[in-house]
Amino acid sequence: MLLSGQLGELWRQFATQSLTFEVMSLAIAAGAVVIAALLVWRWRHETIFLVDFECYRPPDRLKVNYALFDKGSREANVFNEEAMDFQNRILAKSALSEETFFPAGLHKSPPVANMALAREEAELVMFNAVANLLERTGLHPRQIDVLVVNCSLFNPTPSLSAMIINKFKMKTDIESYNLGGMGCSAGIISVGLARKLLQSLGRRGYALVVSTENITQNWYQGNERSMLIPNTIFRMGSAAALLSNKRSEGGRALYKLQNLVRVHLGANDEAYRCVYQHADDNGTIGVELNRDLVKVAAKAMEVNLTRLGPLVLPWGEKLSFAANWVARKVLKMHVAVYVPDFTKAFDHFCLHVGGRGVVEGLSKQLGLTQRQMEPSANTLYWYGNTSSSTVWYSFGYVESAQGVKKGELVWQIGFGSGFKCNSAVWKALKPIKRRHNAWVHLKGRESEAMNNLAEIVAINAAEKRVIQANGGAAINGKANGDAAPLAATAPDAASAKKTKSLPLRARS
Numbered sequence: 001m002l003l004s005g006q007l008g009e010l011w012r013q014f015a016t017q018s019l020t021f022e023v024m025s026l027a028i029a030a031g032a033v034v035i036a037a038l039l040v041w042r043w044r045h046e047t048i049f050l051v052d053f054e055c056y057r058p059p060d061r062l063k064v065n066y067a068l069f070d071k072g073s074r075e076a077n078v079f080n081e082e083a084m085d086f087q088n089r090i091l092a093k094s095a096l097s098e099e100t101f102f103p104a105g106l107h108k109s110p111p112v113a114n115m116a117l118a119r120e121e122a123e124l125v126m127f128n129a130v131a132n133l134l135e136r137t138g139l140h141p142r143q144i145d146v147l148v149v150n151c152s153l154f155n156p157t158p159s160l161s162a163m164i165i166n167k168f169k170m171k172t173d174i175e176s177y178n179l180g181g182m183g184c185s186a187g188i189i190s191v192g193l194a195r196k197l198l199q200s201l202g203r204r205g206y207a208l209v210v211s212t213e214n215i216t217q218n219w220y221q222g223n224e225r226s227m228l229i230p231n232t233i234f235r236m237g238s239a240a241a242l243l244s245n246k247r248s249e250g251g252r253a254l255y256k257l258q259n260l261v262r263v264h265l266g267a268n269d270e271a272y273r274c275v276y277q278h279a280d281d282n283g284t285i286g287v288e289l290n291r292d293l294v295k296v297a298a299k300a301m302e303v304n305l306t307r308l309g310p311l312v313l314p315w316g317e318k319l320s321f322a323a324n325w326v327a328r329k330v331l332k333m334h335v336a337v338y339v340p341d342f343t344k345a346f347d348h349f350c351l352h353v354g355g356r357g358v359v360e361g362l363s364k365q366l367g368l369t370q371r372q373m374e375p376s377a378n379t380l381y382w383y384g385n386t387s388s389s390t391v392w393y394s395f396g397y398v399e400s401a402q403g404v405k406k407g408e409l410v411w412q413i414g415f416g417s418g419f420k421c422n423s424a425v426w427k428a429l430k431p432i433k434r435r436h437n438a439w440v441h442l443k444g445r446e447s448e449a450m451n452n453l454a455e456i457v458a459i460n461a462a463e464k465r466v467i468q469a470n471g472g473a474a475i476n477g478k479a480n481g482d483a484a485p486l487a488a489t490a491p492d493a494a495s496a497k498k499t500k501s502l503p504l505r506a507r508s
Contacts, residue, residue: 050241050255058125063101102235187239226290257425320340346409353384
């Protein structure tokens with residue numbers, strides 16, 4: 001038997017060992033927590049590089065001038081005279097040049113819109129954008145780990161992402177996603193998804209993002225005014241972007257993703273229905289843009305900027321905004337809402353090219369200079385609304401015509417059905433000035449877009465004076481008042497003669 005002294009010694013040894021074990025356990029647990037926290041921090045803060053991007057320029061044979069647009073629309077034999085007149089008047093003031101592009105099916109006489117031609121269009125724009133990007137970066141298709149394709153209105157089976165995988169013979173374990181129905185802001189959504197997928201790979205890799213829209217399958221062949229507008233401003237195009245979280249790509253990458261903010265107002269019925277695909281009274285499917293769109297877009301942008309502002313604005317702007325908020329909300333002072341100056345946060349602006357009104361409205365609201373407005377105005381003029389890829393065409397213009405200095409910030413902002421407003425901020429890792437394939441045609445024609453826009457603004461101002469002088473008559477469906485009917489009538493012939501109008505013209 002153990003003596004009492006031996007028993008006491010044994011207990012002391014046990015207690016010491018037990019305490020040591022507990023200390024070790026606590027140390028291991030604490031270490032595990034620290035490691036987990038570091039892994040989460042790294043996951044959330046891991047650098048996502050924009051290695052390169054490509055915007056597709058269709059061949060000249062697919063250019064559609066105003067006369068060809070009118071000719072094809074009439075030969076379709078589906079539009080009544082009122083619808084034809086409406087489309088031509090909208091086009092004349094759209095700020096689109098006569099050198100935008102329609103798919104091959106809509107160049108036929110009469111135009112043909114079917115599944116086969118829609119596939120042909122999708123393959124043309126996507127395959128060329130991807131092929132050019134891979135060639136320039138020297139990347140083999142089987143090196144792509146993640147593929148995200150977005151196209152709102154054309155979703156065949158197999159999917160567009162499957163078409164790309166088949167064409168370029170990509171590897172079998174590629175993480176592939178095809179986003180449909182997400183509108184014109186889906187390009188930025190795709191970047192966000194690609195970022196998360198890269199971070200969840202468990203290794204470092206490459207993500208390919210392809211943004212496009214299909215015009216062939218979604219050319220509206222009816223007479224509802226609210227559904228005719230897309231016919232006049234949407235055009236073919238596509239962009240491809242290569243992202244990576246590989247540290248080894250830091251040397252040749254052009255940018256890193258600084259911020260990405262998404263806003264979705266879909267819980268609000270008004271926002272949900274302002275851009276809506278459905279059949280008209282005759283069963284013809286189209287996309288309706290209703291009168292709530294401008295108001296909803298303004299609200300979506302307000303929410304987005306409220307979230308983006310604290311991440312990007314300099315301290316002076318943050319303090320001014322905070323002081324204004326305290327004055328209004330706490331002290332109940334009757335002062336105007338302070339609108340932060342985002343030109344102090346960003347160096348280049350790639351606005352969603354939803355149409356002339358969108359470009360003009362955003363530029364005015366943000367207080368942009370003519371130079372800051374140029375990328376989006378030129379995208380609208382030379383390419384029209386190519387949907388989610390417009391922010392990439394504008395990005396390409398910035399690099400081609402203006403240049404980017406190391407450390408400068410480029411802001412992409414897109415709007416889309418649902419209703420969504422999304423922002424992406426890219427920081428330049430080096431000086432960049434290069435001529436993109438999509439902008440090689442400029443060659444001294446950089447001023448055309450802004451001159452055309454100024455001409456339209458002047459004409460609209462003259463017409464507004466005529467409207468006011470005639471007691472509120474309307475032009476192009478817009479009346480002198482906040483509650484103008486969509487089908488408002490044009491002024492009488494005598495009044496119209498006093499106003500200059502943009503002719504429906506064809507450029508040789």
